[in-house]
Amino acid sequence: MNGSNGSERILRRFAASVKTVIAIFFLIPLVFTILVSVRPEAEPVTRGNIFFGSEVTWENYDRALIIAPWSMHYVNSVIFVAGVLLAQLVTVTCAAYAFARMRFFGRNLLLLIILLQLMIPSGVLLVQNFRMINTLGLFDTRIALMIPYWGSAFGVLLLRQTFREVPIELEEAARIDGANLVQVIRHVYVTNAIPAYLAFALVSVSSHWNEFLWPFIITRSAEIRPLTVGLNKLIKTTDQGAFYGQLMAGTLIVIAPLVLLFLLFQRQFVESFARSGIR
Amino acid sequence: MRLRSQRKPLVSYLQPYLLIAPTLILVLMFNVVPAINTVRDSLYKPARGLNAAGKPPEFVGAENFRDLFDESHYLGARFLRTFRNTIVFALATVIIGVPLGLLLALLLNQKQPLLGLWRFAVFYPSLLPLIGAASIWSFIFSDSIGLANAVLKSLGHPGLNWLGDRNLVLLSVIVVNIWKQAGYFMIFFLAGLQNIPRDIYESASLDGASDAQQFVALTMPLLRRTLLFVIVIAFIFAFQTVEQLQALGEGGPNDSANLLLYLIFQNISERRNWGYVNAMTIVLIGVVLTFTLSNFLLFERDESN
Numbered sequence: 001m002n003g004s005n006g007s008e009r010i011l012r013r014f015a016a017s018v019k020t021v022i023a024i025f026f027l028i029p030l031v032f033t034i035l036v037s038v039r040p041e042a043e044p045v046t047r048g049n050i051f052f053g054s055e056v057t058w059e060n061y062d063r064a065l066i067i068a069p070w071s072m073h074y075v076n077s078v079i080f081v082a083g084v085l086l087a088q089l090v091t092v093t094c095a096a097y098a099f100a101r102m103r104f105f106g107r108n109l110l111l112l113i114i115l116l117q118l119m120i121p122s123g124v125l126l127v128q129n130f131r132m133i134n135t136l137g138l139f140d141t142r143i144a145l146m147i148p149y150w151g152s153a154f155g156v157l158l159l160r161q162t163f164r165e166v167p168i169e170l171e172e173a174a175r176i177d178g179a180n181l182v183q184v185i186r187h188v189y190v191t192n193a194i195p196a197y198l199a200f201a202l203v204s205v206s207s208h209w210n211e212f213l214w215p216f217i218i219t220r221s222a223e224i225r226p227l228t229v230g231l232n233k234l235i236k237t238t239d240q241g242a243f244y245g246q247l248m249a250g251t252l253i254v255i256a257p258l259v260l261l262f263l264l265f266q267r268q269f270v271e272s273f274a275r276s277g278i279r
Numbered sequence: 280m281r282l283r284s285q286r287k288p289l290v291s292y293l294q295p296y297l298l299i300a301p302t303l304i305l306v307l308m309f310n311v312v313p314a315i316n317t318v319r320d321s322l323y324k325p326a327r328g329l330n331a332a333g334k335p336p337e338f339v340g341a342e343n344f345r346d347l348f349d350e351s352h353y354l355g356a357r358f359l360r361t362f363r364n365t366i367v368f369a370l371a372t373v374i375i376g377v378p379l380g381l382l383l384a385l386l387l388n389q390k391q392p393l394l395g396l397w398r399f400a401v402f403y404p405s406l407l408p409l410i411g412a413a414s415i416w417s418f419i420f421s422d423s424i425g426l427a428n429a430v431l432k433s434l435g436h437p438g439l440n441w442l443g444d445r446n447l448v449l450l451s452v453i454v455v456n457i458w459k460q461a462g463y464f465m466i467f468f469l470a471g472l473q474n475i476p477r478d479i480y481e482s483a484s485l486d487g488a489s490d491a492q493q494f495v496a497l498t499m500p501l502l503r504r505t506l507l508f509v510i511v512i513a514f515i516f517a518f519q520t521v522e523q524l525q526a527l528g529e530g531g532p533n534d535s536a537n538l539l540l541y542l543i544f545q546n547i548s549e550r551r552n553w554g555y556v557n558a559m560t561i562v563l564i565g566v567v568l569t570f571t572l573s574n575f576l577l578f579e580r581d582e583s584n
Contacts, residue, residue, distance in 0.1 A: 007489075008489065008490060011490060011491070015386055018382070018386065019386045019387070019397065022379075022382075022383065022386075022401065023397055023400040023401060025458075026400050026401050026403075026404065026458065026461075026462070027400050028419075028426070029404075029412075029415045029416065029419060029458070030403065030415070032415075032418070032419070032426055033415050033418070036418060090301070091301040091302045091305070092302070094297075094298040094299065094301065094302075095298060095299040095301070095302040095303075097298060098294075098295040098298035098299045099299070102294070102295040102298075104292075104295040104296065107295075110299060110303060113303065113306065113307070113311065114299070114302055114303060114306050116306065116310055116311055116314075117306050117310045118571060119567070119568050119571040119572065120310050120311075120314045120564055120567070120568065121310075121519065121567065122309050122310055122313075123519050123540075124518075124519060124540060124560060124563050124564055124567060125309070125310065125313040125314065125317065125560065125564075126540070126543060126544060126547060126560075127317070127543065127547055127556050127557060127560055128312075128313030128314075128316045128317050128320075128557075128560075129309055129313050130547060131313075131316070132308065132309065132312070132313060147305070147309070148305075148309040150301070150305050151301065151302040151303075151304075151305030151306050151309075152302075153302075153306065156302060181294065206406055209408070210406075210407070210408035210409065210410075210411075211408075212408060212409065212410045212522045212525070213521070213522055213540075213544060217544070217547065227408075228408050228410050228411070231408070231410055231411060231414060232410060232525060232526075234414075235410070235414055235417070235525065235526045244418045244421060244424065247414055247417070247418065248414075248415070248418060250414075251411050251414045251415055254408065254411050255406075255407050255408065255411045258406045258407070259403060259406065259407075262399070262402075262403065262406050263399070266395055266398065266399065269402075269406075270398070270402070270466055270469070273405075273463065273466045274466050274467060274469070274470040
């Protein structure tokens with residue numbers, strides 16, 4: 001009865017092989033990135049053994065490391081991502097509380113204005129935001145990198161929804177105990193919304209870690225440019241001579257942290273990304 | 280107990296506004312005002328002719344838009360080709376990527392050995408920076424030593440110029456995008472599948488419905504909302520993902536694989552094209568806005584509780 005007849009079994013076999021084929025197709029790029037990164041540059045995959053060259057070598061990593069100041073880019077990416085997230089946590093928490101639990105004149109209109117961010121994302125406003133940063137005199141600064149992301153309509157929506165689910169009696173009890181607004185937000189709402197904060201943080205960190213166009217346009221100095229811009233430099237260097245070994249080594253240097261983070265927090269990542277769409 | 284509102288009326292009146300002020304100001308500064316400026320600047324052209332430097336831009340009405348949609352104009356030809364590419368790119372992502380995401384979700388929804396590994400295999404591309412993903416594929420598509428051609432040559436085919444042939448570059452860019460997004464789409468379908476109560480299936484199979492019948496009669500109707508949602512975000516995403524072009528042919532020979540936002544990016548420092556760049560941005564905003572609004576109209580309404 002439960003699918004054990006012949007045609008169902010064939011269907012299941014078929015599903016399993018489809019799954020395997022797709023998974024292999026999806027994994028091949030990563031596997032070859034790793035293989036090419038430790039393969040001698042003089043031995044392209046078209047020559048000799050397709051998987052391994054004559055030896056495993058780190059020389060591609062050595063050369064990739066010379067082309068861009070990766071450790072500096074690492075620090076810059078961490079500062080960028082953390083600077084965005086910390087500011088967002090403050091702005092988003094305040095706004096979410098106001099929209100979830102306060103009654104005030106113009107509430108719906110103001111929420112609608114904030115939601116405009118979802119309809120006109122700053123990513124498509126490259127030209128005018130570039131101009132805005134220049135007007136503010138912030139070109140080529142860390143602030144310029146981060147400031148367009150400090151407000152997050154997605155975060156406000158996510159936490160407003162979560163805060164609304166916190167029983168109002170908890171706030172009333174805290175108020176009776178003499179808690180002020182900051183204490184109420186911190187001890188009643190934030191503590192009861194940790195999973196939502198984690199979801200928001202994972203989405204925020206992973207999207208800004210991967211940001212390229214904006215940092216590329218708005219900065220000039222390597223001292224503040226993030227990893228993706230360093231990778232771009234490596235791509236442009238590689239274009240001329242097709243040194244794919246060093247390009248793959250550099251690519252791995254850039255993507256490793258998020259892939260490792262994902263391996264550690266697989267379940268949370270999947271849940272967070274799912275929530276990021278539900279809005 | 281004295282009520283707070285009686286003690287500090289003004290402060291408590293202002294409180295909500297102070298709490299939302301940071302977010303509101305940032306959204307005004309980096310979304311609303313720039314959008315308004317885009318509209319304004321799309322109606323102007325930088326001053327032309329001798330001694331143009333320092334002169335204010337001239338108002339030209341809709342001329343920038345007319346030029347963009349004029350095949351004989353130097354930028355219009357590029358814009359039209361790029362706009363067509365962007366639509367093909369978005370449609371291909373939706374038509375191939377969304378069903379693939381659904382298929383993956385169906386395959387990986389049940390408990391099975393190595394579930395974590397399977398999910399990693401299909402989801403990791405969506406975590407990579409676009410430019411990193413493109414960098415990986417630039418090797419696979421590389422003319423002389425790339426993996427794609429190594430496979431073709433072993434099959435006796437002379438190999439293809441994936442990133443140099445004007446008929447192939449867009450296809451290559453589409454393949455990369457589908458590879459990158461399918462796992463992300465899968466996440467939403469998995470969430471949608473998990474919201475379907477198990478007992479529906481149990482009673483269906485007690486009634487003798489096969490897996491295929493259950494899929495058609497139960498799963499698909501119950502996933503309809505998720506499906507619509509994923510289609511909408513797939514379109515919105517497709518219009519904003521362009522960074523991969525940086526490593527995959529930079530728009531291809533003759534803009535054969537250029538995408539709208541990348542064309543804007545390429546012209547950002549061209550002063551004479553300032554009006555056009557803003558007009559192109561208006562077109563892009565128009566498209567994104569249409570899809571996001573339809574998203575809100577389709578879904579926000581019945582989630583208002």
